[in-house]
Amino acid sequence: MILKRFYYLLLIFLGFFNCKQKAYSEKIYEKPEIIREAPSTFHSPEESMKTFYLPEGYKVELVASEPMIDEPVAIAWDGNGRMFVAEMNTYMQDVDGTGTNRSISKIKLLEDLDGDGKMDKSTVFIDSLMLPRMILPLENELIVNETYSYDLWSYKDTDGDGVADKKERVYYNENRRGGNLEHQQSGLIWNLDNWVYTTYNPIRFKFKKDKVIVDSLDIMPSGQWGLTQDDMGVMYYSAAGSENPAYGFQQPAVYGDYNPKGRLSEGFVEPWPIVGTPDVQGGTKKLREDNTLNHFTGVAGQEIFRGHKLPPSTYGDLFIPEPVGRLIRRAKVKVEDGKKVLYNAYDKAEFMASTDLNFRPVQAKTGPDGALYIVDMYRGIIQEGNWTRKGSFLRPVIIRKELDKNIGKGRIYRIVHEDIKPDVKPNLIGKKASELIQYLGHKNGWYRNTAQKLIVLKDDQTVVPELQAIARDNESFFDGLLNRDKDFGLERVGALWTLEGLGDVNKVLIKEKFADKDPRVRVAAIRLSENFLKAGEVDIISDLEKLASDSDIDVVNQLALSLRYSKDKKATELLNILNSKYGDHEIVSHAITESLKKDDSQLEKIKERISGMGVGTKKSVLAGYDNYKQLCITCHGADLKGVAIEDGSLIAPTLIGSPRVKGDKAVLSKILLNGLIGPIDGKDYGIMMPLHMNSDQWIADVLSYVRVMNDEGGVHRNEVARARKQSEGREDYWTLEELEKNK
Template sequence: MPDVMIRGRIWMSVLLAGITATACNNGNKGPKSDSIAMRRQFAESPVLSPAQSLKQLHTEPGFSAQLVAAEPQVVVPVAMTFDERGRMWVAEMNGYMPDTVGTGEEAMNGKIVILEDTNGDGSADTRTVFLDSLILPRALCIVGNGLLVAEPPRLWFVEINGDKAGKKTLVDSAYTEGGNVEHQPNGLYRALDNWIYNAKSSKRYRREGNRWLKEETHFRGQWGISQDDYGRLFYNNNSENLLGDYFPPGLGSANANQRRVSGYDENIVPDNRTYPLRPTPGVNRGYMKGVLDDSLRLVNFTAACGPLIYRGGLFGKDYDGNAFVAEPSANLVKRNIVSDSLYLVKGRQAYTGREFLASTDERFRPVNLHLGPDGAIYVLDMYRGIIQHKTYLTPYLKNEIGMRSLTQPLNCGRIYRIVPEGSTPVTEKLGRKTEDLVKALGSNNGWIRDKAQQMLVDAQDKAAIPMLKALLANGSKGTVQVLHALWALEGLHALTLDDVTAAYVKEGNTAFNQSVLAALPAVVNKQNAGAAETFLTELASRENEAPMAEYLANVADKYEPGFGKGLSKTVYEAFPNNPYVADAVISNAKDREAQLLADITAWNPDTNLVIRRRLEKVIKDIKNKRLSNMDGALAKEYPRGAIIFKTVCQTCHGMDGEGIQSLAPPLNHSEIVTGKKERLIAIVLYGLTGPVEVNGKVYKVSADMPGIGSNDEFSDADIAQLLSFVRNGWSNKAEKVVEKDIQAVRQQYKGRQKSFTMEEFK
């Protein structure tokens, strides 16, 4: 049967189902309608001018959307940052998916441009090309006199000489090693602690003089990253509204043997429901039951990205600390309310049945959100029909793209700002006077505070030190101004242990205190190690401070050997069933896990203690890793398989095949991988919908595993190599897969479009 007929029948079945279905209330619109009526209403998806598209943007009452820039001033914007003059530096990913097979995606047509509003009317009126001839640029960050630019696979630092690109320095030759366009590192978010963090990555960077430091940290998110007032990081993946950290970002990743650390990569807002303003049949799995509702609207996130913790001070107190999340496949931006409970961070959606921002224009594709120097939220709109990358594009979605001519346009892009209705916020420009920058650390706008701190640190402005010390001594205790002063001193290498202990507020805000304590590694030395020990020992006696005390124990241990081990014993004996304490203890026990288990067992033989169970899991993981046979010989035997694993599978299942928290279950020791090869082939060709049980553990990952059977890049021989590779990698050992096996399964399920569930294989 011709493929187009198959796709047509699938879509007809969706329509027929909609005819008999009960219409749902859309929240925003109110009137009821069935899917066939909705299909008629939105049968076409015309390309709209910026003014026309703006009219189709609907905001929460009390707010308005304003057009800041549009083509030809900006094209396909995917990331941006502001400089101290309030100018926008924008990454344009012009080459992304020119058509459904990605023809010409490697063209050197990406750019970094500078957009400026010279007359103060809120709209950009000048465009300067800073860099061109780039291939799919995806992130940027201003650092001192230069710009970090992520151009896969490299990370460059490019000096800025009068808005022209100067000397280029290679910071990381493998910044985006592995993965496809949807699954490569991005973000380059400069956090409160003076380090630059990334989404879809475990790396962080920092400039010290003319050197670039690179360290491993926790793996985080997929596209976009943000921070709150205390420097905690927030992110997400395509199917999950909001993820984030309970503890400061520079801690908890010291033990490479420890795969999961409580308090990091936590699910902050588990509610993934979406409320589009229009039908959204053009999603990759739109034919599957439960993906769309009766009026063809997306039910749950499928392309969540670009999270922003709002810190602008312009919207009012009810919005401070709220988390906004973009969903381009549903043409909307969601608002979540986030709150603290000791060191836990939890959140909920702000509304049921409606969104903060939504559009009836199908080509409105918000892919990133940024806080501006005026306190507004800036929305980057790629303004495209195609946002799904070719690697996972289903025949169903290809048909949708063709039906409404969604391939075009390729030369559009818009940037909006969201402001309180009737307001005309002014972009604040930062000068370079030391006293002005120090004063700006107390601004109501988090962007201003961040930028002022960064400018002081980048300039290594020593004249600021006495002013910052005065802020610590005389500023209001427990305020964000004090935090910025403290971390500015850390960046100037002028912070002391006395500064840290004085800023700490006993019985104060836990999140504030954690941010203060995170600066301890920068100040402890041989002379003050004893005082640091006394301070940490006091903290360890309180359960809400014990995880932080334990994370920092090894700082003093470098100068007073044995202190760290003693503090660990104190906290695990006091709080043996606290998972955050347990994982903090394990994080400081790299390559000493067996001895730690023996010590715990000797103290208390109870096998149900949380710390014991979590430690035993780490020891088991170490054993599995040692048994790994994923060596060069396997990659040589299956070269195409190794490449496909690295670019398609590794980004969710991990390089070691042990899975990634909130993304995908393990492949190593998986009976799904090593069992019947026909089942595994079917899953890889057509995809899998969870939940998934591996080795007796149920993984309720929210994202579907997409199939690659429709991807023209991969031949049946390639897929056979991939499966042979994973079936014999790590500790797996199973029969190899050959091309004929793939062909047989294709024939068995000829015409199938939807993903499998594990129930179908029983």
């Protein structure tokens, strides 16, 4: 009888925990009639919010606005949910960008004192900055990068008044960054692998308790404004310059920039604004008949949403702000035979769109409360001054629409669902490492990443046994019953990478995890085995061999990616075995091919090409290669043949075989100094931005690299200096016709 009662109680218990997940509507809004020439009237936050359109059930709440904030571009939270806001207070204050480079920008510290989700207190944490563009809260400090600089600075508030009073440079690069401020680094995100990444620069950082480690990478993606990661640390890049809303997301960035065809579904690059967008770089060819944007152009600040307080269907979706289109795209990330493919979540519509011409979303972020946050720069002009000069398409549009009048504002919103209450503020600062471990299994990715970061920074080795126990087995029978919505596999992944951050990569544990029931854990274990492959520990290859027949294609692909780090012939043999099985598989075959190259990188090819040249030329070409990867590759491509968009046309002309590249060095120097507009070989590519803000040496290095790749001689900085002198006082772009006349 007792056994029978227990049986019935167990059935009731199981039934209780087997409740179906609530269904949420995905019904999209009814679009308003398109206004071709909407007024650029300034609206209060409350008025502007009335212009927002979202799917059924979603709503926007105001978190902060002017005068509390001014020209916000990026946000980040510390472990207690205090929000840091980077402001570019001098950005495009008129159509000419007058005073842009004054060091008067700020980083604010905002606090929600009553827990209602709206900020109540604003403090200037740092002032006198040059257009701050990257912020990373650590435990009790904020890491900051400013425009035109590669340096990283640490700021601390030692007396608790909300104002930074201690400043220390933690990374120094003697080179100064020049050029357009849009085309510079962003990101500074703490990745799952415990490295901190940025866009553009092929370097990454590891913050330890008492030092910063810098690592150079030759092959990572570039990107522009915006960087985000998914649960496995795979990062998503975007590039407004090449009108590319998402790329680099097929594999972790450390393995290179791989963008297979079809990663963006048909029609994905078409945005669907609900208001006319006349102020678009590129002119009328970028507009539909109804005057709305017909192709992504200003993509920025994308975010993989990993929060827990929106409908579950949003988890893992990519949200892409498009400030020119006044909208935010929601992209579904679908895996099709190992390849990630992005789809618009709605048919010819966007997740969020506005009819307010001053709505300029530049960043999306998953918040500690599980909601989706949007940074709205709220301004008239969004393009940088290089695109608003006299003679540009934008300038008369800006003046006619009086877009230059709307400055000095800014809003931060959070998107919530009417049936889901956002979470309370976090309280992680000051907790012991042992107390933070529980958050590695939190439903919200923000908590998991923040807990991992704080544990690693504390460097408390006493938590290693507990982390190892979680990584080994954290899912008992009753744990599974009591926490049916908990992702135990993801918690094991977090425990493994937290151990790595603490310097504990245990070979016995890693080998055990090769057989974990969750493929994501097996993937993490393979990546962590690279420590042993790099060290030449051949014995682990025998254990990896078993994974060549794994049922999960992501596991097989990771195996192919990781084997490149072994110099041993056994790794090559295993790669050949994989090739015999997966040679026709689009994704895995690429990983195999790249790993079989091992040391055969592009850099090695360049070194071989310049082996007979003088020391000065060698140095210039190699520096130019680095500069090219940081600034030019987005449009001209890694092979210098131009980046193709979906219709097959090129963003920029090929540099291989170009008569401009192979011809007069003075003409080529002038093109880089002042930019180029008008037809090139019968095709109009729009505007090539001027690079005169860079030094003569920087320009000479880029030109030397490009010319050497065309079997031509290098360019000396004195030749660039002469071209600069000849162009002195010129503000307009060159046309090829003018350059021919001025030879």
